[in-house]
Amino acid sequence: MLGEDQEPGSYYVGVDVGTGSVRAALVDQKGVLLAFADQPIYKWEPQFNHHEQSSEDIWTACCVVTKKVVQGIDLNQIRGLGFDATCSLVVLDKQFHPLPVNFEGDSHRNIIMWLDHRAVSQVHRINETKHSVLQYVGGVMSVEMQAPKLLWLKENLRETCWDKAGHFFDLPDFLSWKATGVTARSLCSLVCKWTYSAERGWDDSFWKMIGLEDFVADNYSKIGNQVLPPGASLGNGLTPEAAKDLGLPAGIAVAASLIDAHAGGLGVIGADVRGHGLACEGQPVTSRLAVICGTSSCHMGISKDPIFVPGVWGPYFSAMVPGFWLNEGGQSVTGKLIDHMVQGHAAFPELQAKATARCQSVYAYLNSHLDLIKKAQPVGFLTVDLHVWPDFHGNRSPLADLTLKGMVTGLKLSQDLDNLAILYLATVQAIAFGTRLIIEAMQGAGHSISTLFLCGGLSKNPLFVQMHADITGGNGKNEQSWESCVSQT
Known part of the structure; x- marks a missing residue:
């Protein structure tokens, strides 16, 4: 694993590819953050529920942020590079050139x-097959995983994509291949999104x-027949070509990648x-969730033995923490939902103007506005109706039902800023209740969870954290003492 036998003055570069941006961080051997940079990435939605990105655009953004964070340091002291990214599906031909995943033929x-x-x-x-591998994804496969997307490509883009394809990568594995030329896949990606088993391999x-x-016919060469644990050093390290792109020394160690949520989960x-x-001091790591x-929410809990939780992904062996089983609950597009509710309200232009005048984000302004309109009761009671x-x-x-839709009850004719603030609060509370529902399902199946550890962009919002503490702490299901330990990353 990377990080062993470190020398004094060693630096490490981490690259995190989220839904809307790429971030890079420079840290020392103690994990102290020394530099940070981010860069937006493009997204296309050619039709409803079709969401696409460009691997070339993402790699370019990785190069921009990496060059920024290493400015002014001795590059010879950089010892390693690691990537994490969203579990999106990258399609390349046999010569590693991009192939279109759309009807427009835009490669x-x-x-x-x-x-x-x-x-x-x-x-x-x-x-409907009820195949045994589905037991390890909570009983029901998600449309967010790779098998249904691959089948869609075969059935809809046979000539322009499927027949020409040479390589299907999870985005984290694409980045480690781009850096090293090694096509080995990370156990994290394959186990969590591709139905690979750490114990039995492909089925x-x-x-x-x-x-x-x-x-099966080509021995899984297109999706991965060499699998490495996360953090394992890949090949001969950073290639000269990738080193030039990233502004880093050739030959430095590059780690097998992680899915972005799993990198965050491992950290907290x-x-x-x-x-x-x-x-929570002195309690086992299995008591932590x-x-x-961020754009979405993931709920990661580990156990020494496999726990099967209906509707919760996993159990996945060694996919995040070596030697432990992982269960992963989640709420799709939570951060995006908050943006959607706030930005679609009639009072949003007024909110923008007032937040700008105070040099605040719209959410910092909304939080302070909620404090202004609350009465003697806590702010959470503003949404009683x-x-x-x-x-x-x-x-x-x-x-685990992708057909479900959203709903708002208790609407009035009001369209003022007070109404927007309370709708924002109700949305945050709804997300927190969703977290509570996931916790209760995991507890009911055998997990023993006492502490929530939050990280990601929404963890920097005090209201979001407080509502999670209030709503998960008062579930009435047990006598455990709950707390929220917040790590802002």
Whole structure:
């Protein structure tokens, strides 16, 4: 694993590819953050529920942010590079050139994003097989996973994409290949999104049953027949070509990648809380639930033995923490939902103007505005007559129903800023209740969770954190003491 036998003055570069931007960080051997940079990336939505990106655009953004964070340091002290990214599907031909994943034939758009829901028909058919591999994804495969997307490509873009394809990568694995020329896949990606088993490998019968026997015939060369644990050093390190692109020394170690949520989960699950006076000090890591909350929310809990939770992905062995089983709950497009509700309100232009005048984000302004309009009761009671059902993009966990839609009850004719602030609060509360529902499902199946560890963009919002603490802490299901330990990353 990277990081062993470190020398004094060593630096490491981490690149995180999210839904809307790429971030890079420079850290020292103790993990202290020394530099940070971010760069937006393009997204296309050619039709409803089709979401696409460009691998070339994302790689260019990776190069921009990496060059920024290493400015002014001795490049010879950089010892390693690691990538994490969303679990989007990258399609390349046999010569590693982009192939179109769209009806327009635009090969620049060669990524089907994680949140893409085009493969609804395909995922229904996969789930109707009731194949045994589905036990390890909560009983029902999600449309966000790769098998239904691959089947959609075969059935809809046979000539322009499928027949020409040489390589299907999870985005994190594409980035590590781009850096090293090594096509080995990370165990994290393959186990969590491709039905690979850390113990048994690929299941031929599954791919044959769903109509993707092509992969069996070529020994899975297109989707990965060399698998490495996350963090393992890839090949001979950074290639000269990639080194020039990234502004880094050739030959430095490059780690096998992680899915972005799993990188966040690994960071907070293993956080050292000693000496901070927290109630979770001294408790096992299996009592922690990592909540990675950004464009989407992921709820990561680990256990020593496999726990099967209906509607919650997993159990996945060694996919995040070596030697532990992982269960992953989630809420699709939570951050995007908050933006959608706020930006679509009639009072949004007024909110923008007032927030700008105060040099605040719109959410910092809304939080302060809620404090102004609350009465003697806590701010959470402002929504006593307004309620949101947050599954605007379907339910990932624990209902596992992509057909569900959102709902708002208690609407009035008011369109003022007070009304917008309270609708925003109700949306945040709805997301927190969704987290509580996931926790209760995991607890009911055998997890013992006492502490939430939050990271990601939404964890920097005090209202979001407080509502999660209030709503998950008062579930009435047990006598455990709950707390929220927040890591802002």
